[in-house]
Amino acid sequence: MRRVYLDHSATTPVDPEVAKLMMIYYTEQYGNPSSVHSFGRETKAALENARDSVAKLLGAEPSEITFTSGGTEADNLAILGAAEAQSKKGKHIITSAVEHHAVLEACEFLAKNGYELTVVPVDEEGLISVAEVEKAIRPDTILISIMHANNEVGTIQPIAEIGKLAREKGIIFHVDAVQSFGKIPINVKSMNVDLMTVSSHKIYGPKGVGALFIRRGVRVVPRIYGGGQEKKRRSGTENTPGIIGFGKACDLAAERMEAEGIRQGQLRDKLLAGIMEKIDHVKLNGPRGENRLPGNLNVSIQFVEGEALLLSLDMMGIAVSSGSACTSGSLDPSHVLLAMGLTHEIAHGSLRFSFGHQNTEEDVDYVLEQLPKIVDRLRMMSPLYDKVKHGQCSHAQAQ
């Protein structure tokens, strides 16, 4: 059976070039970078090379990069570490309603431990307004954490404007750039970012590796203590093969970013057009155009449920994800879709397609061949669709 992977926002395969390089560091150049002997020195040099690669893709200095075990750890280090470092100055934190759980849960932890949290809302396209952030700022605000691009609907936030504001007010600004890094241009200097989270497994690097950009002079209290690696900011034997693979993935991303952005944007637009043409009662979630990640498509297919769609697609070899409550195992569907004002019902039938390097036009054609049949089949079963057909459904008119 044909297998079409359209879930690159969840994770990507490791690029064969990256994997090949990592193998060398697993089996031949395996020294501990803290070791003085040649086995250690050779991996240490490669580790520092990788740091250069990550820094370059961020417009940062290598000394400003701290490697972590992933985006989640980097988000926690940024938020919990910066909050603790500044707790004497104030205890108010600003974040948004559409952040990743790694940010939201870290903020919630602080809220339970003596900090105050303001969660700024988003509009119907998932966009944060700079004015809302400005309104939320108080004299005791010590940290603003806003993501660059949203993982579910691809909305790109006005980071540079928020950065300017934060800088003027002297507030530390953290950006979760896990989804945008390597996909669209980033410059921590011109964006006035103080802390930025990135992750390797979203850009064809290995899982279990990430990094936090920490602007020179910004203090972050460590979360993991031990041998003092990463300039004491993050102890633990460095995952050298993983980090070196991440560095290589950054180099490849830098080369491919522009062309892939255009190519994936076109595939995405073709898929959207096809879905709109072949299936009725479909709603696009998130913006069109410049404000959206090129590889992201998110639609709600009304009167069917996301997990059922997802499993049916999976049976045809198509891998996507859904913001349905049934998928997440919680009782509420995606907090992102709800924050954008979608009703539970509409959010329930959402599907996210996220494109990657290997996806082709044939993949899109295949989805456009399978999806309408699946939707038809599920709608046949749906008591909601029934009503639409009989003209009793208010939802349908609302679209």
Next chain:
Amino acid sequence: MRRVYLDHSATTPVDPEVAKLMMIYYTEQYGNPSSVHSFGRETKAALENARDSVAKLLGAEPSEITFTSGGTEADNLAILGAAEAQSKKGKHIITSAVEHHAVLEACEFLAKNGYELTVVPVDEEGLISVAEVEKAIRPDTILISIMHANNEVGTIQPIAEIGKLAREKGIIFHVDAVQSFGKIPINVKSMNVDLMTVSSHKIYGPKGVGALFIRRGVRVVPRIYGGGQEKKRRSGTENTPGIIGFGKACDLAAERMEAEGIRQGQLRDKLLAGIMEKIDHVKLNGPRGENRLPGNLNVSIQFVEGEALLLSLDMMGIAVSSGSACTSGSLDPSHVLLAMGLTHEIAHGSLRFSFGHQNTEEDVDYVLEQLPKIVDRLRMMSPLYDKVKHGQCSHAQAQ
């Protein structure tokens, strides 16, 4: 040039079988284990297999294993997480003077944040006495953290006896088993351990992976928040290829443990005998026999400095490590050797040889050919050895 790696306590190469398996999960079965589709389900299954493998080597249940990014993170999760979970019960913690920095620094962090710390001493062989631990226990003691085998001198601590004591007193018992895991038998049940740290890169698995055994019913406050992976104990996209590699490494360790223990013990004894025969003024650090890890040898070579020895050996292709202050970049030599009562001077000239699967008799012969020449050359330069030759040195007589 011949290259002889004798630093397996620092890190090991990844076993070729492990590396081969990991490759599949990097490039083919790369799904996110949280994903509902088949790409996710296949890695999820492999992830749970790996959990079984780790659990088996510990005598634990799979549900009691939480994967982390390494030994250091697991130590921090155990100590900081268990302390926080029990802070209402008491604030006193017991550890030993020869723990790894991951344990000591985490304990120091607690000591700076309202907890009280008792550090039990060791004898001249690095051994902790159960009586000393018992003496240290107070009504408000909530946690005892003692390592299984020491990373520098290989001393194996009386874990089962301390476990029995802790259990009787109702105190949570954490054991850092990073150095013993996969090398000597462990059973968390019979040893009465509540929390146990293990790490993958010391047993021919990949770097950046570790695990914490958390006995059913023992509460540990998480350190990393987010998507709620690892039953909410440790969020972050799982490093599936790494974890699966770790699982495979556990299976291999289980098969090889007994034979390798005997084989490496013999190589180690041969190296020790040869050094004692060919070089004067050498002191064995740590115990002989049953109480020592089979692959560990640690000697102090008087009147020469450890880093100079290490660099000279490195130039001949031999990789070892040293507890010298000059190597560590701090002003004090190894805290382990000092805790065992060695003078700064003697600790300064220490070398650790740690054996692995690939080491052979020829490796030992090669070291015995090179080391005496190197020691001679360095002693010729040493103002201390001078005095010995002229009979003015009290150190020499003291030995």
Next chain:
Amino acid sequence: MYSEKVMDHFTNPRNVGEIENADGVGEVGNAKCGDIMRIYLDVEGDIIKDVKFKTFGCGAAVATSSMVTEMVKGKTIEEALQITNAAVAEALDGLPPAKMHCSNLAADALHEAIKDYHEKHQKA
């Protein structure tokens, strides 16, 4: 970690040894980390004719000892007094930050040896 020059001086240290009845001997030690460095001078007129060293210490300590002996050989006492720790480190194409205190030892030992020479010289 170390520059090629450091490794060269560590591997083939110049002027290792001692001078019997030296005109000046200087010994310094880093009490805390236990390193010891001793320098012997042979002075004729005002010129340092020969110099030897013995060192117990790391790669950087050996290399800085060796380098300082090269730097002073044939120089006048006045010139030798101008040699600084920084100059020794620089002559070795730099040292890792954690090792800068090793270069302190080398210049200090030299200056101690010159002090010893002055004391003996004045007595004579």
